[in-house]
Amino acid sequence: MKENLESHYGQLLGLESPWEVTSVELELENQKVEIRLEHAPSEPVSCPECGKHCSIHDHAPERTWRHLDTMQFETRLKARVPRCKCQDCGVKTVDVPWAGKHGRFTLMFEAFAIVVIRNASSIQAACELLKIHWSTADTIMKRAVERGMRRRGSEPIEHLGIDEKSFRSGHRYVSLLNDLKGGRVIDVAEGRDEQSAAKLFEGLTDLQRGKIRAIALDMWKAFINASKKACPGADLVHDRFHVAKHLGEAVDQVRRAEAKRLRGEGDDRLIGTRWSWLRNEENISDDKWSEFEVLRDSELKTGRAWSIKECFRWFWQPHLSRDEAEEYFFDKWYSWAIRSRLEPIKKVARMLKRHLPELLNWCEHHITNAVSEGLNSRIQTIKSAARGFRYFANYRTRILFFCGKLDLSPFSSAH
Ligand SMILES: [Zn+2]
Incomplete structure (x- = not known):
């Protein structure tokens, strides 16, 4: 019976000669299994550095490796690993088939x-x-x-x-x-x-x-x-997520300055509206929409800044050619933005103009960091x-x- 158990564990571990299981000890109360392994003393070993066959020199002190549990029993392997004396490499502990070099x-x-x-x-x-x-x-x-x-x-x-x-x-x-x-x-x-x-x-x-x-x-x-x-051979493409982020920040700057000014005049229309302005049109809920529409269409600077930001989304339509995107869209959008008298918006507009060739590369490649954004949320979870x-x-x-x-x-x- 005992012998059967040992050869059974040998098979489970995929062990072949010269390694064999010499004992299996069961600690019922601690729910542990300890498996002792031994290398046949007469069999040659290979030098872990150069692979040359050598004879066993001596044995390293006993080591323990955690193995997969046997049922719910925590299972450990124990062995004294042979050391070989290689003519070229000196005394080395040989590799074992069940674990990596320093793995526990x-x-x-x-x-x-x-x-x-x-x-x-x-x-x-x-x-x-x-x-x-x-x-x-x-x-x-x-x-x-x-x-x-x-x-x-x-x-x-x-x-x-x-x-x-x-x-x-x-x-x-x-x-x-x-x-x-x-x-x-x-x-x-x-x-x-x-x-x-x-x-x-x-x-x-x-x-x-x-x-x-x-x-x-x-x-x-x-x-x-x-x-x-x-x-050097790759085209650079400034992507919509980053552009949207810059424009969103510009809208927020306009809103903050304006909210402060209005509050000074006793007008609290912009209080508590930050999130609405950061959203895209389709992400504003129906019950907030009518409220938001009034603000957007008012004489407020924030509404104007928001419209300029939202309008830029047309740039990303996939069917626009490079020329169309530049002449029919960007040039018009740019002159609107630059005449808006909204400093934060003008600043982003100038930046976009400076990077126009890379912005227009979108028309050829249609790539964005959208995938990266998906990965980013996974990374956020990790963090x-x-x-x-x-x-x-x-x-x-x-x-x-x-x-x-x-x-x-x-x-x-x-x-
Ligand atoms: Zn060697």
Whole structure:
């Protein structure tokens, strides 16, 4: 019976000679299973560095690996791993078939943990299910991301998006490079200056960089410069989300100044209306709409600013040719904006004019950071789940773990 149990565990672990299970101990009251493994002493081992066959020199102290639970029993493997004395490399601890070099878990446990972490509602929930500490989950994710990044292929990417995201209560930033079609994060770098952005492109091969057709980005000099240097052949496209954000901020500035002035005159029409002005027309609820319509059509500057902002949305119609977008739309919109006597609006209009060629590139590529925005909300979840990260490296690991579409499996992809 006992022998059967041992060979059964050997089979479960996929162990082949020269490794065998020598004992299986069951601790009923602690709900634990301990499996002892031994390497046949007469069998040769391979040097972990050069692969040469050597004889066993001695054994390293006993180590423990956490394995998949057996039913609800926490299961651990224990073994003294042989050390070989290689003529070229010296004394080395040999590799074991069930775990990575310094891993404290079997590959099967790690593979299972990755699936649980990916699918659990939070890292904390995954840790409870797996009965591991959060720092262990961090280590598993870190190793998984390193593996996945090493395995990344050099398949062509057509469209990239580059974006920024706040980090640590909004005082610092990270930059992200996204594969727009693939809906994945390519990499994350600390900061949002040109150097950080340049770092993002380093993960791509020369061939990949040469084949990028277009990059969606904000009118931010550091990102523009880095993109031009890394992918000189790609068109830059200033995308609608960023343009809308700049215009929205301009409307808000106009509103704030005007609300203050009106309040001084005892007029509180603009009090509490901030959110209505930030919304697009179709997102204002019916009961607010009539109220809003009155304000919009009044002599208020805020209403005028809002109309100029809303009108710019016509620019993004997909059927407009480059010439049409410029002559029939932009030129007219620009002169309206610039004669509006609304400083914040004029400022954004001038900025758009300065970046007009890249704005018009939209007519050829129709790309936006919309995908990035979707990824951003996932990243937001990651950020709030961890209540801000102390270290950038942990933040990057989690983003790439969840949004990098990496092959994270601890088994080589050939399996
Ligand atoms: Zn060797």
